[in-house]
Amino acid sequence: MKVVVIGGTGLIGSKLVAKLNEHGHEAVPAAPNTGVNTLTGEGLAEVLTGASVVIDVSNSPSFEDDAVMEFFRTSTTNLLKAEANAGVTHHVALSVVGTERLQESGYFRAKQAQEALIKDSGIPFSIVHATQFFEFMKGIAEAATDGDTVRLAPVKIRPIFSDDVAAAVGRTAVGTPVGGVVEVAGPEEFQLDELIRKGLAAKKDPRQVVTDVHAPYFGAELQETTLVPGPDAHIAETRFADWLAQQR
Template sequence: MQVVVIDGTGVNTLTGEGLAEVLEGAQVVVDVSNSPSFADDDAMEFFRTSTASLLKAEGEAGVTHHVALSVVGAEHLQDSGCLRAEQAQEELIKASGIPFSIVHTTRFFEFMKGIAAEATEDDTVRLAPATIRPIHSDDVAATVGRTALGTPVNGVVEMSGSDTFQLDEVIRKGLAAKNDPRTVVTGPHARYFGAELQKTTLLPGPDARIADTRFTQWLAQQQA
């Protein structure tokens, strides 16, 4: 089985340049590419154009399994431009006619820094008291790999970390581990990449696969 991973390098998925060559003989394509900009219009343009170009090339190459990495809760966060764009990507995949599997994950441990940065005003990080179960990127990579080697589910595979936190709590822990002096303030109307969160918006469903790596383990490794 030939598996091709599209990660935004080596080919131009926006123009289609190089896609025919890299997909020759491929049976499975794993798309883990992401928009270089989180600006609303930029993210939508990237996901719509890149995904349409990739799916067209896959159809011509005879690809039999399209695997995409996406985000738990995106469908409930449509006030966020970047998450609207991810949802648009999923709709294109579902409508393509190519057998597919979409892997939904909770936010990576590694992305906590980005969440804090986006929510920072001066020296204050404003976050909603939503519940989150963050996950290590290595655990995500393992699940994506297993999914790619399996039969297309023509639906969504969800996964999350094993620890449950309140969003403000996990960011506070991460900042403290880095001796970051910013203050975390909790507010129910604090925005998450432009969207307002409900308590369970960032949580997967009851059938989600649970990863093993604990957030405290990962923090200790980062400090070491």
């Protein structure tokens, strides 16, 4: 089966390409550095020739409100049109647990717009909602930093290893389109402020984490369960402490 992975040279995409090829599929990475640009449409028709499945794990280079909305609307519209022309029979997109609950954030409004385009496209689809990657904890800390202080809300979070996300997306892609959302999360539940505190301490980062119930998360105020999945989520295996140990 030919599977085209949009964003196939990034963190999740490169893992996906490797896993799918290991399982006997023809996985093709598609990104600007391989000559495929979903914003301009360059290379899309060529790379999608003969493809059965397209997996979109691309991300906007900018999280600024207008730029991220433009990225997801334009790239998704171009991609879905090219897929329809190529006869693709399964579109898979990676999104984020809690997207629909984070609409104060420009980034998550853009992800919601992406999902709406997919649902309205007429192409059989599956959307995988993952919780925040272990690797993204640094980005969460950076976004919440003011000087030497990291201000975070004491809400629940179930972070996940990127390898486990790639495995879940790959399983979904080679299966029957679900026509909806599947969720995947890590095996442990943490409090967001405590998790980042642990991560910074492990790296001997001197920043102080301050607990603030009103601290914004990429522009959105969080409720206790905003970032955690529902009861039917697939639970991955890799624990945060084991991942941290690997980093050392």
